[in-house]
Amino acid sequence: MTDFIKQARLGVQGLAPYQPGKPVDELQRELGLTRVVKLASNENPLGPSPKALAALQLALANPLELGRYPDGSGFRLKQAIANKFGCALEAITLGNGSNDLLDIIARVFLGEGDEAIYSQYAFAVYPLSVQAVGATGVCVPARDYGHDLVAMAEAITTKTKVIFLANPNNPTGTWFSEADFHALMTRVPAHVIVVLDEAYGEFVSDASALNGLAQLGRYANLIVTRTLAKAYGLASLRVGYGVASAELSGLLNRVRQPFNVNSLALIAAEAAITDEAFVQQTRALNDAGMSQWLAATQALGLSCLPSRGNFLCVDMAAEAMPIFQALLREGVIVRPVGAYGLPNHLRISIGTEEENSFAINALARVLNQQVDG
Numbered sequence: 001m002t003d004f005i006k007q008a009r010l011g012v013q014g015l016a017p018y019q020p021g022k023p024v025d026e027l028q029r030e031l032g033l034t035r036v037v038k039l040a041s042n043e044n045p046l047g048p049s050p051k052a053l054a055a056l057q058l059a060l061a062n063p064l065e066l067g068r069y070p071d072g073s074g075f076r077l078k079q080a081i082a083n084k085f086g087c088a089l090e091a092i093t094l095g096n097g098s099n100d101l102l103d104i105i106a107r108v109f110l111g112e113g114d115e116a117i118y119s120q121y122a123f124a125v126y127p128l129s130v131q132a133v134g135a136t137g138v139c140v141p142a143r144d145y146g147h148d149l150v151a152m153a154e155a156i157t158t159k160t161k162v163i164f165l166a167n168p169n170n171p172t173g174t175w176f177s178e179a180d181f182h183a184l185m186t187r188v189p190a191h192v193i194v195v196l197d198e199a200y201g202e203f204v205s206d207a208s209a210l211n212g213l214a215q216l217g218r219y220a221n222l223i224v225t226r227t228l229a230k231a232y233g234l235a236s237l238r239v240g241y242g243v244a245s246a247e248l249s250g251l252l253n254r255v256r257q258p259f260n261v262n263s264l265a266l267i268a269a270e271a272a273i274t275d276e277a278f279v280q281q282t283r284a285l286n287d288a289g290m291s292q293w294l295a296a297t298q299a300l301g302l303s304c305l306p307s308r309g310n311f312l313c314v315d316m317a318a319e320a321m322p323i324f325q326a327l328l329r330e331g332v333i334v335r336p337v338g339a340y341g342l343p344n345h346l347r348i349s350i351g352t353e354e355e356n357s358f359a360i361n362a363l364a365r366v367l368n369q370q371v372d373g
């Protein structure tokens with residue numbers, strides 16, 4: 001028999017598929033549960049922006065359009081993004097989720113013999129995208145679970161082509177300051193691409209926090225990626241964007257699949273991106289939920305990594321997998337992060353107040369049982 005693993009490129013042979021959160025209906029079917037709360041994928045508990053929903057409904061009133069290919073240039077969405085941030089249309093690259101952009105960046109800049117740097121505990125898609133194109137991932141040890149930007153600068157070699165930064169990072173929730181970012185950038189050679197992944201940027205309320213889009217004029221080698229999946233509640237539709245110089249964006253657009261963002265995603269994203277009220281409501285709900293979880297975990301004697309995202313990485317002070325399994329039986333889906341090298345932590349997305357209470361009560365019961373049993 002042919003061993004097809006050996007036929008795959010070397011980088012792919014070493015990959016494991018990305019593990020998504022368990023779907024709600026699957027768990028409901030498996031365990032016959034009446035109620036399931038999913039706090040596993042950092043989705044918006046409010047669902048999509050109502051403006052996006054209204055635009056989708058309008059689009060469905062004209063179903064013939066769904067038989068046509070989408071606008072491959074994504075002109076109207078790019079215009080809405082350009083208006084919002086005051087950037088040029090040519091600076092924007094649309095993605096089928098911002099995951100797609102990470103893949104596109106890897107395909108444009110990386111190949112055999114090249115190195116890409118990312119942090120320990122950083123988003124799992126960076127090593128996936130890097131290894132899939134045959135390049136070498138250089139994983140730099142974290143400091144206090146966050147990116148050690150000084151160590152990352154020291155890891156740069158003549159082979160380094162790309163540096164991936166997540167701010168805030170998933171699954172840890174950690175962030176770095178604008179000053180530390182500038183200190184890194186001054187040490188990065190001008191030809192090395194820096195990807196600043198701001199998937200959770202909208203959740204950061206601190207006005208002094210680093211805003212990647214404000215740095216683009218200063219650094220020609222910077223690509224900022226954002227998504228409509230998290231704060232805008234469009235995770236299912238898959239739409240994200242990258243902003244960079246027109247030159248870098250032009251390179252990304254050479255490799256981008258011509259119709260990578262579907263029509264409904266374009267329509268929903270165009271409406272959502274202008275819905276500032278919804279983002280504010282989302283942020284307020286997240287801030288309140290974060291406080292609720294911090295108080296609850298403290299009362300349970302658990303510590304959390306500091307987080308600026310819409311999730312918390314909670315130290316279970318024990319092997320987390322049995323707790324994850326017990327929570328499933330209670331109808332609560334959270335995210336184990338053992339694959340990230342965090343076997344004692346669980347990542348818990350912030351839900352509505354009511355979802356949080358349901359999950360907190362379940363967690364309290366589970367921890368009690370673990371002590372009793």
Ligand SMILES: *Cc1c(COP(=O)(O)O)cnc(C)c1O
Pocket residue numbers: 042096097098099100123166169170197199226227228229230235238239240
């Ligand atoms: C969720 C997430 C993304 C991208 O999500 P998309 O749904 O593909 O837009 C990117 N980076 C980080 C760190 C994330 O957590």
